[in-house]
Amino acid sequence: MELLRNAVRPYAWGSRTAIADLLGRPAPAPHPEAELWMGAHPGDPSRLLRSDGSEVSLLQMLHSDPTHQLGTACTGRWGARLPFLLKVLAVDEPLSLQAHPSAKQAAAGFAEEEASGIPRNAPHRNYPDPTAKPELICALTEFHALAGFRDAHRTVRLLRELDVPSLRSHTGLLAAQPDEDGLRALFTTWITLPEHYLREVMPELLEACEAHLRARGEFAMECRTVLELGADYPDDAGVLASLLLNRIVLQPGEAIFLPAGNLHAYLHGTGVEILANSDNILRCGLTPKHVDVAELLRVLDFDCGDMRVLTGQQRDANLTVYRTPAEEFELSRVHWSPQAPGGVRLDSSGPQILLCTQGRIRLSAQSSVNGSHRPESPVGGSVPEGRASPAHGSGVGTCRELELARGESVWLAASDPAVIARPVDITADGAAQIFRAAPGAV
Template sequence: MLIFIENTPRAYAWGSSEALAEMLGRAPSGAPEAELWLGDHPGSPANVAKAAGTSLTLIDLIASDPERYGVRGGPLPFLTKLLAIGAPLSLQVHPNLEQARAGFAAEEAAGIPRDAANRNYRDPNHKPELLVALTEVRALSGFRPLNQVGADLATLITVASEHAAQLTTPAEHTAAAELRSGIELLEVLHEHLSRTQRTDAEFRAWLLEVMQHDPRVPLAITAVRAAAEAGSGSTLDAALASGRAQVLRELLQAYPSDPGVLVSLLLHLLVLEPGQAIFLRAGQLHAYLSGVGVEVMAASDNVLRAGLTSKHVDIAELCRIVDTNDLSDPYLPGIAIAPGVTVWRPEVEDFQLFRARLCPAPEEWDDPPTEPMPRAIECPASEIEIAAEYPLVLVVTDGRVRVDRPDGEISEVANVRRGQSLYVSAGEPIRLTGSGEAYLATVGVAGTSAG
């Protein structure tokens, strides 16, 4: 079955006020709209569109005939989202499967309500994530080499010290003293970087603890702010890694006294062009900063935060599960498997993500075109076949795509425009034609994940 699904965007504060509305072809609501969930996760299950005046969620649909609509008689092991990031998200990590099961069991035994603000584990599942950029997406992801961190700390110390030296009037005495105290902590961190006997992983764990608990941290953030403001457009921007100074300014504006501003210095700063992807493994510290993308993840809501948030932060538990090793390559390349088809297959069984780019066969083109061709016109395919051994969640991100199942028991056709989504039950392959771009999430190549 080809079933149109829809949902109401989640109005998180970090969402964009325009991007999802533009994608869905409607006027902005005026509120931030952050995530559109396209799955059967209980937190925000998608609705079956045009369900004869009744409210029918994807949970209801799968429960009505699990063998027909579910995955091996159960719910989907993955969740698909459209993300519209208008402001930085929290610094966060997700547990692996063993950690999630143990943490969930412990909090259940402790009687902590699953919707409690201080709950870390809301389900017993892991939450690996894949994001493919639709626009430029910026993100902090994974630990970068410590020599890069040290170089940036040295620059911040120099610029902040120059600013402190200019505060000479009696009225500026208190501000200068506070600034020097903050610089002292940055100097301590920098000195330890060059003299530590710890391994890099051990040192990062120590840094996370210091940045969260040292009483000088608020003053250190003041020093970073002084450097960011004093160095705008000059020393700092030239000396720090590309874009790092601007990110510091944005984080300071959004979270003026949050230790996560310091923690951000430890991480890679990524700029994804449209079509580039990152995969977030268990324990990988990360934060999305801006942009629009398609995300698919294991069906879980387990998040442990390290900062850049007003929500619950459990630094002790985060430090227990975070992976403090270097991340040499944060990107996940797509694999071109057929003309017009790219697939991202991370090392998990829960999901994989296809991108299909279509253009009409030349004999079908209007001359001149009656409407603008989508950007996907550059693709080499006029017809694409996608296997549907397991259910698919399809979302069109550009143009208009015709979906049909020519070898199915009954004739099925759906014309899906930009911003619309389909739930495709398992069965015979589907065929895509038209002019546009679609993303299709389904179960990973190894089948369903245990648990």
């Protein structure tokens, strides 16, 4: 059980306050901070903070001792690779409209690009690795997103409400076939429109959205989104594509799962994201980066309907698990209130990362000395005061404790014993909270 030091990624769409506030640093930050990474991604792996003040890369630890760190089930499926990456996302500006491939698509695309000799860091490369990239985002604040194709009948209603002259024939195209095939045909038409046509259509669309807002129409949120995106990307087909997607607002604790082929864009808010440890992205728009239309169309899933919002499965008064089909990860949330301050046992046969997002949490690692678990003890040197205590006691049980403050995270190797988590401090709003990342069912 070791504390982590994690990388902050400074993308332009990030917030200057959210991550700084989470980590207890002065805000606003000098530049936008978009993502806090926790895991063993080769681009920015977390570092284990040792009790003697030294640090070691988590990626290095996995490579040097995969069975101890990851466990036999995880290494049997993923080798010496942590299959998930945990993040905090702080979104102040919309991300690109994008989708991710399935495992089969990723493996085939990677092999083809490798055979073609395309450098893995080339800006036009679609598949820098051969793995899928399912994702789940759980809101910490109110979180806004576009995700999945809206029911086609409802999209026809939206387009008829707007009644954009240049798009009337396109509306008729979907109205004649309000299903997956109709959506594919309309999306393909829009994403391949020449730039000069987009320059003609966009002012009409923005004017229609403004009129709908003045009339207080039922699609006000969708129209505001189009206006915001159109202001930043006036000649981008992604603005048109946003008209086809579910406009979602998550409340804290709610989540959405984004499987392969799901077209989505995060718009605003702060959330905890867990995803497969992959960089494969097929972009659609709202970005100056490479867009491969043919490959995007091959990957996209045009199944349409409401996007399911996950509230998680309540295991007890404190523990909620967000179950998905992804074998790479499982996200859990442990939430305490003054009415339910009891300890929660967190056990796993695989590796875990715990992140504190509210209050202060004490973690007690329970172990035995009979060989079923190795006894816990700090590695070398003295233990920093107030952070962790060495193994103590006698007889069957030993215990090592560590406290997590808001914004801090900890690595639990597969061979570590179960952890009992308890709140030390409930915040002024009456809550303490950690998120737990682990591999999914193998």
